[in-house]
Amino acid sequence: MALGYEKKNRIAYITLNRPEAHNAVDPETVLALAEAWKDVAGDKDVRCAILTGAGDKSFCSGADLGKLIPLVTGARQPETDADRAVVGDPSVMFRAFLRGMTLDKPVVAAVNGTAIAGGMEILYSTDIRVAAEGAKFGLQEVKWSIFPMMGSSVYLPRQISFARAMEILLTGELVDAEQMLEWGFLNKVVPREKIMEEAERYATMISKNGPLAVTALKKAVLANAGLSTEAALQKEMDIALPVFMSRDAKEGPRAFKEKRDPDFQGR
Secondary structure (H helix, E strand, C coil): CCEEEEEECCEEEEEECCHHHCCCECHHHHHHHHHHHHHHHHCCCCCEEEEEECCCCEEECCECCCCHHHHHHCCCCCCCHHHHHHHHCCHHHHHHCCCCCCCCCCEEEEECCEEECHHHHHHHHCCEEEEECCCEEECCHHHHCCCCCCCHHHHHHHHCCHHHHHHHHHHCCCEEHHHHHHCCCCCEEECHHHHHHHHHHHHHHHHHCCHHHHHHHHHHHHHHCCCCHHHHHHHHHHHHHHHHCCHHHHHHHHHHHCCCCCCCCCC
């Protein structure tokens, strides 16, 4: 199975599961990833997702250079149902890598190993990023005359400094987790054996918070990017007011006053 997907305790676990291929994304994985994100978005019981990779060497090495890239460029003809599905709907790749997709629910990345090319690009749409010590990051597409087209020229300079982004984009060199933490791309670097524990700690905290408030905050941050301060403040008000008028907004303070855990219903 190219992708592991399970849900427990209001957390969706998405695991890239091709360790023998450094968790490279092939056509089957593209379809499974796109479907998983769709399910996360549509399941009201899911409040947070964790994205990780199988094994202890690679988080994701990006698009499979033997299966997916040749299919997209036309160098390989479709052979399987998955191949034909990707060729028939190229936008499914963007949905798989969350390129330009709006996912209101938070995603915690547990980067268990090397994250390069599309494996790094999918991280742009995650909200909290925990990496294992020794993990490497990079966009090596330029080395093979390929454009990192899952949003790197747009997202990366907005998430770290311009100069650091250009260094990564133009050289194709790998950067270690500790450096990416210093550059502000990561939240935390932990020993490899602690990676899921730390990711679950974040996801559990998020899943216990008011789901309306959580999704509204993420929605507001994404919607306000690039707006003027005046327009952004108005957009924030538009998004925030329904949360304040919700049943959960009444339940939260009541639970605090009664010294009990709140019973949030997402309404």
